[in-house]
Amino acid sequence: MTLALRLAPYRGVLRARWRETLQYRLAALAGFGTQCYWGLLRLMILAAFYQSGPADATDFSFAHAVPYVWLGQALLSLFPFRLDADLADSVRTGSVASELLRPIDLYSYWFWRMAAWRLAQAAPRCLLMVVVAAVILPLVGLDEWALTGPAGGAAAGMYLLATALALLLGVAVTAVLISLMFWTVSSEGARYILPAIVWFGGGLVIPLPLLPDGLAAVLGYLPFAGLMDIPFRIYVGHLAGAEALARLALQVGWLVLLVLLGRLLLARGLRRVVILGG
Amino acid sequence: MAASRGTLRTVPMASGAVWLYLRFAATHFRAQMQYPGALALQIIGSALFTAIEFAGVWALLNRFGNVRGWELAEVAVLYGLVMVGFSAAEATGRGFDTFHRQVRGGGFDRVLLRPRHTVLQVAGADFAFHRAGRWLHGAAILVWGLCNAGIAWNPARVILLAETIAGVTVLFLGVFVAVAAVTFWTVQSLELFAIVSNGSVDAGSYPATVYRRFMRHFLFYLVPIGTVTYFPVAALLGRPDPLGTPPWFGWIAPAAAPLFLAAALLLWRLGTRHYSSTGS
Amino acid sequence: MSEPLIEVAGLTKRFRVSAGGSGTTGGSRTLRALVARRKVVTALDEVSFRIGAGELVGYIGPNGAGKSTTVKILSGILVPDAGRCVVAGRVPWRERVAHVATIGVVFGQRSQLWWDLPVIESFDLLRDIYRLQPAAYRETRDELIELLAIAPLLAVPVRQLSLGQRMRCELAAALLHRPRLLFLDEPTIGLDAVAKLAVRDIIRRLQGRGVTTILTTHDLDDVEALCPRVLVIGAGSILFDGSVADLRAGVDRERILTVDLEHEVGSFATSSATVVSAAGRRVVLRYDPTRIPTPRIIEEVARDNDVRDLYIEPQPIDELVARLYRNLELEEA
Incomplete structure (x- = not known):
């Protein structure tokens, strides 16, 4: 038997799998194209502002802004724009009570499930976005809009840590909101208002350092800055050294606080469901 | 024969298309008012979303002072116009916006089985009254911008403003029809279409001189949001166009919107024809 | 019409x-x-x-x-x-x-x-x-x-x-x-x-x-x-x-004869019909009335067995149609 013949079944499986993946992925690919467009549009607008305004308008340069915008697009699905539908439904309908029959810690189960799901969602898009923004853009002559590397080794390390914290923080925010649905019943409010707050407070509408200084300072201490703004500014070197470490500590602080709050709300909510009889 | 009387017993005069459309709207309004709490939250949510977008525009102008020579009040006119037109089109042409959901599972068969024009039926299938929040927000910003941009008002400029508001609304209706028509071929609604709808909102909120040439061409010729906002508003503000178009062009530029809508309706017709030859 | x-x-x-x-x-x-x-x-x-x-x-x-x-x-x-x-x-x-x-x-x-x-x-x-x-x-x-x-x-x-x-x-x-x-x-x-x-x-x-x-x-x-x-x-x-x-x-003239017996079915055999099932006290037979008239088959069954009840039905229409489709597939093959 020749080698080619031996490998034939594997090749067949591989080809079938590839085709299947491709079919599933078209929608994702379209979404990816959309995000590239958004990134370009935002950069074009920002570039026009930098060219129009005085040179000393901000210490956050256009070179800072470019990676900031691309990272925001690349990591979009890591963040809590919407509540995880089936968890939200299980709380709304009270069917969550049946989860108590399982010998698990429900909060941890929710938490890691959501974290894994978001990571799996974000990873492929993130890789593609890096390829497009860092490799393809310079090739087509758009160097000044290309994603550049992190501001240094220390920045890279702290960035990875800050992004991991951002993911967990996002999950903790969602867990609090889902737990709140034991009381509010209607998830509509959270569904409509949450994305707006996250977009603005995280720095997706415009980078936080470009907001008026007072507003930027206040938003910088809220948990939403820990979702996007802090890791991105560490990456581009706008936050460094002791200040960067302080911001990482801020992320950790919010994470601990929100996890405790989420656990408390979940425990209270479950007790309520059990008493009401689901 | 009793059965054949159906066609003879019709009232062509009293049930015009507009009237039927209003009937659809009233019925949907009553249905949505069954959950006033949810509607109120949606109104607040949709207004909040545009509010943060405008907060971004405001913050950038606050820091940089101007963009390509346009100051806050002038950009607010553009932004308000786009928002008013977009939310009005969203509220009234919502059926096209959610058409991909209708068409899935043969829902379009039901439309074809009824003796009215498909455009009328699809438009009347859904209404987004909660966009009222977005519309009011856009209108407030537009009015504020108009009052503070130092416009030298005269009757011609009032007409130009009305023309432009109508143009933007019609353009976005055209966008929704075109995107819906494409789903006759693609079946699912691709997120990519957001570039054309929501992307036009973002892009139209700034003067076209902000963009690079390839982007400008997209906004002037392909989905002409730039054409129907930038030129008329520049004319309204009395700004000469650095791109070199004559000032009178602003007065005829909104005509691009009905042309785009006509093209979209043509595409819609091709789409329905495609549907009735493939059955899906 | x-x-x-x-x-x-x-x-x-x-x-x-x-x-x-x-x-x-x-x-x-x-x-x-x-x-x-x-x-x-x-x-x-x-x-x-x-x-x-x-x-x-x-x-x-x-x-x-x-x-x-x-x-x-x-x-x-x-x-x-x-x-x-x-x-x-x-x-x-x-x-x-x-x-x-x-x-x-x-x-x-x-x-x-x-x-x-x-x-x-x-x-x-x-x-x-x-x-x-x-x-x-x-x-x-x-x-x-x-x-x-x-x-x-x-x-x-x-x-x-x-x-x-x-x-x-x-x-x-x-x-x-x-x-x-x-x-x-x-x-x-x-x-x-x-x-x-x-x-x-x-x-x-x-x-x-x-x-x-x-x-x-x-x-x-x-x-x-x-x-x-x-x-x-x-x-x-x-x-x-x-x-x-x-x-x-057109498709099939066969009938279904269901026989309920007074005793458990032992071994049931008949030359003039096909046994569809035979279990408990019930036997189900299929026969073609153009080849063997209905009175004859009843007579035959009643002679050999202790019959409590019996009834005749046409083939269920589902089976007829299934048969029609099968015939078609055979022709196509």
């Missing part, structure tokens, strides 16, 4: 489908169009038939045989590749609006009503869509409300109705504009036995009002209970056109 309401001759429709695409992968058609090769499937192959005004015709066939393609062409929402099709003097797809104003369609699996609205509001909207005269509309509506016994349901939003209740409202909605031609697509699917009988009863009464009705279904009991005439389609061609009795006679 009076003058034909529907005349179909040489109707042909082909679809392009992607070769090997199962359609269940959930992938996008756009991409599959790029990736997969396409092949042509003939959904209708020169189909011809006539249906007279006032007839109630059952239209049956396996999935993918061309049933829904035919119905879609007749209702004007699908354009055939070739052939003639005239319904009430009109070519359906050429004059869609005029045509659909004279037909009614009920889908068992899909609602024609507005999900969130009370039933009566759906009716009122239909009045405006079909441009009905208010007085005539009220008359028809009240007639249907009584006929279908839906008065208590009128104020209920459609989403709160049971399937059987909804089906009665769907029937009313499809008849408000007094169509001459009614398509019923699986009207009894998912209904419980009582609701099923009620819907059948209604269909029968509607037929008395002179509405030409085409019933497509998988439930052959519906056809047997309702339709004097049945069309069977398979692989795009009409396999049979006639009465249910003729369908039986």
